[in-house]
Amino acid sequence: MAVDMSVDLGGASLPSPMMTASGCAANGRELARFFDIRELGAFVTKSVMADPRSGRGTPRMAETPSGMLNSIGLQGPGISAFIDKDLAWLHQAGARTLVSIAGNTSGEFAVVAARLRESAAFGSVVGVEVNISCPNVANRGLVFACDPLASAKVVALVREQLPRNIPIFAKLTPDVTDIVSIAQAAVKAGADGLTMINTLLGMVIDTDRLRPQVAGVTGGLSGPAVRPVAVRAVWQVKSAMREGRLPTVPIIGVGGVRTGRDALELVAAGASAVQVGTATFNDPSAPVRVGRELENLLQDKGFGCLKDAVGIAHERMA
Amino acid sequence: MAVDMSVDLGGASLPSPMMTASGCAANGRELARFFDIRELGAFVTKSVMADPRSGRGTPRMAETPSGMLNSIGLQGPGISAFIDKDLAWLHQAGARTLVSIAGNTSGEFAVVAARLRESAAFGSVVGVEVNISCPNVANRGLVFACDPLASAKVVALVREQLPRNIPIFAKLTPDVTDIVSIAQAAVKAGADGLTMINTLLGMVIDTDRLRPQVAGVTGGLSGPAVRPVAVRAVWQVKSAMREGRLPTVPIIGVGGVRTGRDALELVAAGASAVQVGTATFNDPSAPVRVGRELENLLQDKGFGCLKDAVGIAHERMA
Amino acid sequence: MSGVVQVTGELIATRRAGAYHHLTFVAPGLAEHAKPGQFVALAVGGDTSSNLLRRCFSIHKVSPSGTYGGTVDVVISPVGPGTEWLSGLRAHDEVDIVGPLGRAFPLPKEPVPCVLVGGGYGSAPLFWLAEALRERGCHVELVLGAATESKLFGVVEARRQADGVSVTTDDGSAGTRGWVSDVLPEVITRTGAAVVYGCGPMGMLKSITDVAAAHGAVAQVAVEESMACGVGVCMTCVMPVTGNDGVTRMVRSCVEGPVFRGDRVRWDAFDDGVCRVPADALGAPNVGGH
Amino acid sequence: MSGVVQVTGELIATRRAGAYHHLTFVAPGLAEHAKPGQFVALAVGGDTSSNLLRRCFSIHKVSPSGTYGGTVDVVISPVGPGTEWLSGLRAHDEVDIVGPLGRAFPLPKEPVPCVLVGGGYGSAPLFWLAEALRERGCHVELVLGAATESKLFGVVEARRQADGVSVTTDDGSAGTRGWVSDVLPEVITRTGAAVVYGCGPMGMLKSITDVAAAHGAVAQVAVEESMACGVGVCMTCVMPVTGNDGVTRMVRSCVEGPVFRGDRVRWDAFDDGVCRVPADALGAPNVGGH
Numbered sequence A, B: 001m002a003v004d005m006s007v008d009l010g011g012a013s014l015p016s017p018m019m020t021a022s023g024c025a026a027n028g029r030e031l032a033r034f035f036d037i038r039e040l041g042a043f044v045t046k047s048v049m050a051d052p053r054s055g056r057g058t059p060r061m062a063e064t065p066s067g068m069l070n071s072i073g074l075q076g077p078g079i080s081a082f083i084d085k086d087l088a089w090l091h092q093a094g095a096r097t098l099v100s101i102a103g104n105t106s107g108e109f110a111v112v113a114a115r116l117r118e119s120a121a122f123g124s125v126v127g128v129e130v131n132i133s134c135p136n137v138a139n140r141g142l143v144f145a146c147d148p149l150a151s152a153k154v155v156a157l158v159r160e161q162l163p164r165n166i167p168i169f170a171k172l173t174p175d176v177t178d179i180v181s182i183a184q185a186a187v188k189a190g191a192d193g194l195t196m197i198n199t200l201l202g203m204v205i206d207t208d209r210l211r212p213q214v215a216g217v218t219g220g221l222s223g224p225a226v227r228p229v230a231v232r233a234v235w236q237v238k239s240a241m242r243e244g245r246l247p248t249v250p251i252i253g254v255g256g257v258r259t260g261r262d263a264l265e266l267v268a269a270g271a272s273a274v275q276v277g278t279a280t281f282n283d284p285s286a287p288v289r290v291g292r293e294l295e296n297l298l299q300d301k302g303f304g305c306l307k308d309a310v311g312i313a314h315e316r317m318a
Numbered sequence C, D: 001m002s003g004v005v006q007v008t009g010e011l012i013a014t015r016r017a018g019a020y021h022h023l024t025f026v027a028p029g030l031a032e033h034a035k036p037g038q039f040v041a042l043a044v045g046g047d048t049s050s051n052l053l054r055r056c057f058s059i060h061k062v063s064p065s066g067t068y069g070g071t072v073d074v075v076i077s078p079v080g081p082g083t084e085w086l087s088g089l090r091a092h093d094e095v096d097i098v099g100p101l102g103r104a105f106p107l108p109k110e111p112v113p114c115v116l117v118g119g120g121y122g123s124a125p126l127f128w129l130a131e132a133l134r135e136r137g138c139h140v141e142l143v144l145g146a147a148t149e150s151k152l153f154g155v156v157e158a159r160r161q162a163d164g165v166s167v168t169t170d171d172g173s174a175g176t177r178g179w180v181s182d183v184l185p186e187v188i189t190r191t192g193a194a195v196v197y198g199c200g201p202m203g204m205l206k207s208i209t210d211v212a213a214a215h216g217a218v219a220q221v222a223v224e225e226s227m228a229c230g231v232g233v234c235m236t237c238v239m240p241v242t243g244n245d246g247v248t249r250m251v252r253s254c255v256e257g258p259v260f261r262g263d264r265v266r267w268d269a270f271d272d273g274v275c276r277v278p279a280d281a282l283g284a285p286n287v288g289g290h
């Protein structure tokens, strides 16, 4: 008997928990060469900002042990071109789209959300991921998600711009002393769910030239190397929910997932859905392959539906 | 021509920058089977507390991609047995010892430091590493190094107990929003140097049993996987020193070093000395092998002495 | 604890043995110091490996010299990435080997009868041990058990190297249907064994210990705890063992073991894949403490 | 952009070629759609690899059918962990292959004379290109350059597949001492080339572009930017290229390249291993901005 893999994410009903991760799947066409993107629970787009952005110079990446460092600098077409070209394409392709948005200021997030709401293809949008793990120009470039107040402000502004039936997910950085306090602030401000984790701040030195390897000096660390940090973040926030320290909202787990077992780690820690990022660079069909592997694992373990496995490790403490 | 690998660490003159990492080398005898521990700049002992501690139950570890998670729980003999057996052995073996100390409370750190100072083998101690990346019982188990005040208090108390000529190094956790502020607090309170980084808080779920893999639920993530985080932490603190935001003190780099190139990354980012931890589990002679590789690299690049390479990447921004 | 070497071992033979892979490496300098019950720690995955930790394997046998110089044999059950990688190696591939590690099986001073019990690949170190015991004049019987026939190792070799062999399988596909502990009392009684040596899963070692005690024999068991380093520096492989002074400590099974006297192991602390720190252990956490 | 496949390729032949390794994989379904100038992305390190990212290699040649089904050839220079691992593979080893990727060399509609310039292993895709051009009736000359003789690839093959071959080495160990750009003007002039195709290091591609422009020829160059995915989803492989509309954008060299018209590439942005975003590029950072 097949496992019921459907999920309800703050109002969005998806047939599968599997998603691409923002910035690791471009905006649809590229991966459509490898699999049917309608097989995904949702396609998560690259964080889009108000205006076109060239991103940073190169080198933009370094391979690291079981991971990579990137410093793309949020290259993107800007919200208008995104809507006209990318969202339109995703719409006609029949994708369920989780649009990731970003801003240099909290106001920019609101502008992007408003433009999105007005777009013709808005019908294909199942939710909005608010990438607050990006630098806040107003606060010396400190990442919004490093500060509960800044996080709350962005989330509240975005929430205002979007219809109630469109859930918004705040995407958190693990680079904080207390991720639960950021999660609390985001949920209190109106986030319908949380995505964890964005990349870790890291750095690689080019040992031939003895200078920073990526043009942005520091960059974001991702891939299997960071999976234990993602599992821990999901676990901590889910624990806080179970203890009533913050309202229970769905968690989208992301960070280092490469196999069905990896996805199951995040699910058992408390994630209702799972994104596959860097592993896509290794295997372009990873987001759907991992979904199949996860389903097989759940079946082998006798689960009738995915929902029963969400957070199950909290019940089975050794 | 050989490269001058000597370093001066806040008063301690060492012939080599290479050290073991606390908790990754036991207390000397074990690795002495593989290499002459006098070849090290310093031997760093497992963090010792006031009383004997059994540590946690098992499983205590999980392998992770290019790293591992551990949850030892600071098992150790207590300061008295440490002095009588371990420090005495290190002393007769001719090791330069950097003693790592820990405590459940800031007072316990002071007690351990005081006992150490009184010990017969104190002559072999070249410095004390204050492992403030351990849980503070008085503050709901929050790690001391997550809080500038708690960090400062521990450092100040330890500094009082030890003679001026014995440098103390505060060992920081990367699990904070702003590592520079912790570094500032520690140096201001009297740390003669900083060791960065301790493990990252992580977690692995046993996907067969669907429960936390290690008995301690969460654990510390280490190994090459985390190296980019270590390089980043050293870089950030060194940058702050260069900008005058904190006094310039020596940095001991640790985190994911497995080869001479890895060590060179930390050195170029600002570390004057380098510890090798988890890689020792892969290669028991890693701490000295890495030192040889580092020396060869420096020689190939035309450096006459290691000191000239410390922090060099700050001068060579792309 | 001395005489341990770290060498690049060239694989010179690899063959299947039921569910296992039997590998022979050239490992100069290792064989000379090795004794039955000791183990080797192998690096896995090659230069680009994401598996940093060594994998530990009982030494099946060594030959200090020969055509290739000293060799060491191990028997590998492919259960995860490291053991699968090792099982897939081909002749002339190289593996970094550290060994011999740990404490060997203590040999009796007198030529007493001994029973050697192996579960699954746990029999691997026993043939070599049998040889050493018989050289001392001991009567040696082997009891080999496994879930099913393909998971028995060395039944043919056993018949050559022991004075008697009993075989059990859970499913009855070979020998007696059942567990080694079902046949062990008879073998101990019949042989009048003074020492029972065991190697295999924890549950089996506990029952060997119990059966031995019930029959007045000493149990010497080689445990298999999850190890990160194998050389005594990581503290991951600990288990509660009671010392001569009656105090229970969390001791490292890689350096103080893997062989322990069965009655010293605090079997009561093991349950469902975890091992708790007994409340009476040295430095055990206080209630509410660490 | 269609027709890309992901297949497990079995290595059926590997041989040294000077400083390089020439590998032939069975890769069913890949050869059929491939064109000269496209590349493949290979996963490296096997199941336990810590190297997550694929490595990209120009397709040296394909054969859509044959004894083994379709095959694809690549020429590998061992410079780091991934290329060293690939170079160490033996026959029957398997590698996950994605391809064909990227835009091929555009072929002229008319049978015009063409010069193909390869630096080091950059010559690998040119023989196949030469074949395609000659099939269209183009006169084809090859210019192969490298630091030293062992780093030239395919000089013998070149003589078979082109109407003329010039060779340069920096150290004079083979052919003319000097750079390809030293001999290129003469070849273009003599042949009256309308198109100059280039593949090799960035500096060489820039000078090919300059020389071609000076002689009224079009340059088509295959660039080699550091790529994390090879399939267009990571945005690491970008470079500033000016479009038909005169606007410079940071475009992905894996999907919009690797072949670009030389005069469209903003060579001015490249310096000492880094590439800056030109100030006039679309969405370029403002002063003090991102």
Ligand SMILES: Cc1cc2nc3c(=O)[nH]c(=O)nc-3n(C[C@H](O)[C@H](O)[C@H](O)COP(=O)(O)OP(=O)(O)OC[C@H]3O[C@@H](n4cnc5c(N)ncnc54)[C@H](O)[C@@H]3O)c2cc1C
Pocket (backbone or CB within 6 Å): B062, B063, C039, C053, C054, C055, C056, C057, C058, C059, C074, C075, C076, C077, C078, C079, C080, C081, C082, C083, C084, C121, C124, C223, C224, C225, C226, C227, C228, C258
């Ligand atoms: C003293 C000793 C002797 C052993 N002898 C043999 C033998 O002769 N034949 C044989 O097939 N196996 C033996 N084992 C078990 C063998 O070490 C493990 O099966 C192997 O490490 C698993 O590695 P893996 O990568 O396949 O699995 P994984 O489960 O992926 O291993 C993950 C990590 O856990 C550790 N680990 C997992 N299981 C064990 C275990 N049972 N013991 C120690 N570490 C473990 C590994 O070292 C690795 O670090 C022995 C173990 C010990 C401690």
Ligand SMILES: Cc1cc2nc3c(=O)[nH]c(=O)nc-3n(C[C@H](O)[C@H](O)[C@H](O)COP(=O)(O)OP(=O)(O)OC[C@H]3O[C@@H](n4cnc5c(N)ncnc54)[C@H](O)[C@@H]3O)c2cc1C
Pocket (backbone or CB within 6 Å): A062, A063, D039, D053, D054, D055, D056, D057, D058, D059, D074, D075, D076, D077, D078, D079, D080, D081, D082, D083, D084, D121, D124, D223, D224, D225, D226, D227, D228, D258
């Ligand atoms: C379109 C294209 C065609 C290529 N054709 C060939 C060829 O025919 N023969 C050949 O030997 N090499 C070719 N290269 C270069 C080859 O991809 C790199 O040498 C190789 O990726 C280096 O891998 P490594 O593990 O040995 O080195 P590392 O330096 O350790 O690689 C680290 C990371 O950087 C990336 N990287 C490093 N250098 C390059 C590079 N030059 N280009 C792309 N990614 C890089 C790797 O993919 C990897 O992710 C080509 C590159 C591109 C982009």
Ligand SMILES: Cc1cc2nc3c(=O)[nH]c(=O)nc-3n(C[C@H](O)[C@H](O)[C@H](O)COP(=O)(O)O)c2cc1C
Pocket (backbone or CB within 6 Å): A021, A022, A023, A024, A046, A047, A070, A072, A074, A100, A131, A171, A197, A198, A199, A220, A221, A222, A223, A224, A226, A254, A255, A256, A257, A275, A276, A277, A278, A279, D234, D235
């Ligand atoms: C090249 C690259 C680009 C990324 N861009 C974005 C982005 O635009 N917005 C965002 O929220 N996260 C971005 N991320 C972070 C991923 O979405 C994901 O949170 C992170 O990489 C951890 O997951 P992984 O280990 O599966 O990659 C990016 C990651 C990578 C590797």
Ligand SMILES: Cc1cc2nc3c(=O)[nH]c(=O)nc-3n(C[C@H](O)[C@H](O)[C@H](O)COP(=O)(O)O)c2cc1C
Pocket (backbone or CB within 6 Å): B021, B022, B023, B024, B046, B047, B070, B072, B074, B100, B131, B171, B197, B198, B199, B220, B221, B222, B223, B224, B226, B254, B255, B256, B257, B275, B276, B277, B278, B279, C234, C235
């Ligand atoms: C098994 C294990 C035990 C450790 N115990 C200690 C300890 O007692 N005190 C301490 O300061 N750090 C301890 N650490 C952290 C290391 O000293 C080091 O800071 C960290 O592992 C990062 O370095 P690495 O990647 O080289 O291992 C331990 C690490 C490991 C893996």
Ligand code: FES
Pocket (backbone or CB within 6 Å): C226, C227, C228, C229, C230, C231, C232, C233, C234, C235, C236, C237, C238, C252, C253, C254, C255
């Ligand atoms: S395995 Fe590391 S101490 Fe035993």
Ligand code: FES
Pocket (backbone or CB within 6 Å): D226, D227, D228, D229, D230, D231, D232, D233, D234, D235, D236, D237, D238, D252, D253, D254, D255
């Ligand atoms: S290499 Fe990933 S987009 Fe080009």
